[in-house]
Amino acid sequence: xxxxxxxxxxxxxxxxxxxxxxxxxxxxxxxxxxxxxxxxxxxxxxxxxxxxxxxxxxxxxxxxxxxxxxxxxxxxxxxxxxxxxxxxxxxxxxxxxxxxxxxxxxxxxxxxxxxxxxxxxxxxxxxxxxxxxxxxxxxxxxxxxxxxxxxxxxxxxxxxxxxxxxxxxxxxxxxxxxxxxxxxxxxxxxxxxxxxxxxxxxxxxxxxxxxxxxxxxxxxxxxxxxxxxxxxxxxxxxxxxxxxxxxxxxxxxxxxxxxxxxxxxxxxxxxxxxxxxxxxxxxxxxxxxxxxxxxxxxxxxxxxxxxxxxxxxxxxxxxxxxxxxxxxxxxxxxxxxxxxxxx
Numbered sequence: 538x539x540x541x542x543x544x545x546x547x548x549x550x551x552x553x554x555x556x557x558x559x560x561x562x563x564x565x566x567x568x569x570x571x572x573x574x575x576x577x578x579x580x581x582x583x584x585x586x587x588x589x590x591x592x593x594x595x596x597x598x599x600x601x602x603x604x605x606x607x608x609x610x611x612x613x614x615x616x617x618x619x620x621x622x623x624x625x626x627x628x629x630x631x632x633x634x635x636x637x638x639x640x641x642x643x644x645x646x647x648x649x650x651x652x653x654x655x656x657x658x659x660x661x662x663x664x665x666x667x668x669x670x671x672x673x674x675x676x677x678x679x680x681x682x683x684x685x686x687x688x689x690x691x692x693x694x695x696x697x698x699x700x701x702x703x704x705x706x707x708x709x710x711x712x713x714x715x716x717x718x719x720x721x722x723x724x725x726x727x728x729x730x731x732x733x734x735x736x737x738x739x740x741x742x743x744x745x746x747x748x749x750x751x752x753x754x755x756x757x758x759x760x761x762x763x764x765x766x767x768x769x770x771x772x773x774x775x776x777x778x779x780x781x782x783x784x785x786x787x788x789x790x791x792x793x794x795x796x797x798x799x800x801x802x803x804x805x806x807x808x809x810x811x812x813x814x815x816x817x818x819x820x821x822x823x824x825x826x827x828x829x830x831x832x833x834x835x836x837x838x839x840x841x842x843x844x845x846x847x848x849x850x851x852x853x854x855x856x857x858x859x860x861x862x863x864x865x866x867x868x869x870x871x872x873x874x875x876x877x878x879x880x
Contacts, residue, residue, distance in 0.1 A: 544589070546601070547642060548852040549634035551677075552822035553788030556600040556618075556634030557589075557854050560644050569608050571615045571626075575659040576756045578617065578624040583880065584866055586619040591867025594856045597621055597785050597874055600628070602635050607657040613645055615657035621783040621869070622878040626659035626757050627709030629792010629824070629844045633677040636665050637848030640674040647672065658682075659756060660709045676847050678825075683832050683839035684708040684796040686804045687749055695742040703739065703747075708796030708842065710761035711749045712780075713739055717767035724768045724777050726819050729786050736763035736781035737875060752835025762787075764794040769817075771807060776816040776826065784875025789846065790816035790824040796842035799828050803840050810840075822846075 546557040564585060568574040578586055588594065589601040600620055607615040616635050618625045636654050639645040645654055652667045652674075665679040687705040694700055698721075704714040717724055720735045740763050751757040762782045769777040780787040780794040787794070795816045802808035813827040825845035832839050858865050869879055 542588075543855060543857045545853060545855045547638040547850060548854050549637050549848050549850050551630035551633035551637075551789050551848045552824060552846045553818060553820050554600075554630040555598055555788070556602050556631040558602045558604060558635050558638035560604045560638060560642065562605050564603050564605070566603070571605070571617055571657050571659040572754065572756050574605070575617050575624050575626055578619065579756070583623070586624060587866040588858065589856055590619055590621045591869050593864065593867065594858075595621065595867060597783050598788075600631050600634075602631050604635060604639070609657045609662065611662060612655045612657040614639065617659060621874065623759075623880055625710055625761055626754070627663070627682060627793055629679060629681065629709070629796070630787070630789040630846070632656060632663055632665065632679050632792065633846050633848040636667055636677045637674045637850065640667055640669065641850055647674070658709075660754065674848060676845060678843060678845040679792070680829065681792065681796045681842040681844055682709050683834045684800040684842050685834050685837050685839035686800050687711070688747075689801065689804060691747060693739065693742045693746065695738050697738055698735065701739075703743065704801045705747055705749065706797035706800045707749070707751065708798070708800065709793035711757070711759065712794055712797040713743055713747065713760060713763040714794075714798055714801060715739055715763065715765055717765040720765070722765065724765060724779050724819060729779075729819055732765055732779050732786055732819070733781050733784060733875075736765060737784070737877065739763050741877065752837070762794065764791065764798070766798060771802070771814065774814050776814045778816065779819050783878055784873070786819055788818060788820055789822055790818045790826075792824060792844040792846070795824060795826045795844065799826060799842050800840050803828060803831075804838070
């Protein structure tokens with residue numbers, strides 16, 4: 538067997554959302570910082586992303602977390618998230634996956650009952666505390682990046698749904714957030730395909746109308762995901778949502794999506810510092826989400842979110858390519874993939 542390339546990762550899921558963690562740090566991605574590397578993958582050369590995330594080595598729900606040594610002395614490591622559409626700056630579920638993999642493989646020394654792990658991301662430093670017992674990482678609590686509202690109640694005309702409004706907010710990535718009741722949808726497992734189709738229609742309607750640019754991180758200038766919210770009871774501390782990425786639903790409650798949602802709730806007076814909620818996904822997995830403080834970003838109000846969830850190692854993954862393989866960078870077809878999101 539002749540192999541031109543072989544990469545091995547640790548398979549982890551965070552409350553249902555899969556994230557493969559490649560800890561070797563042998564990737565030829567130019568740039569000293571995670572922001573530099575994000576820019577290189579998205580604007581210069583995305584061959585490694587396609588190699589890992591597209592078929593036959595990848596699948597629509599693939600997240601490939603590339604872990605590097607950090608140049609920031611405060612950080613234990615850095616990482617960027619590769620997905621089917623592009624590289625992304627930050628992800629709550631993938632942060633939980635990376636911390637779990639680092640600790641349970643011994644790449645970062647585990648200390649019981651708590652281990653602090655600081656990660657450099659393209660969105661900024663993310664500080665985490667892992668609860669550890671009997672050699673296991675039982676839970677990861679992360680302080681997300683400052684999250685803020687871009688626009689509230691943006692009107693859109695969405696084919697099949699008519700006139701709706703969406704919120705545009707940042708939680709480490711930019712989101713379109715829409716109340717599922719406007720679409721006549723309830724957020725349960727049986728409606729997962731309808732949720733995906735609605736989110737795709739909303740993103741298409743927003744294209745060319747909604748524009749974003751992070752005031753301090755020029756590399757973050759795109760909408761990453763649409764998140765449908767609803768079927769919840771904020772007064773009882775319960776939130777429910779479904780983030781849609783690459784033509785499928787995020788299995789976890791979504792850390793960056795709930796960070797963006799907390800910013801919107803704060804802007805509407807529905808939450809403030811100290812507010813805590815349990816966020817659930819379509820598979821009823823849970824994240825603890827809360828606001829632990831406020832700040833400003835580029836002169837605009839921002840909240841400091843905290844996300845808590847569990848990660849589980851489920852195996853290892855080895856991705857290889859034969860030099861004679863006609864599809865070294867993979868492929869995608871519309872039977873499984875949302876072709877409108879692919880680059």
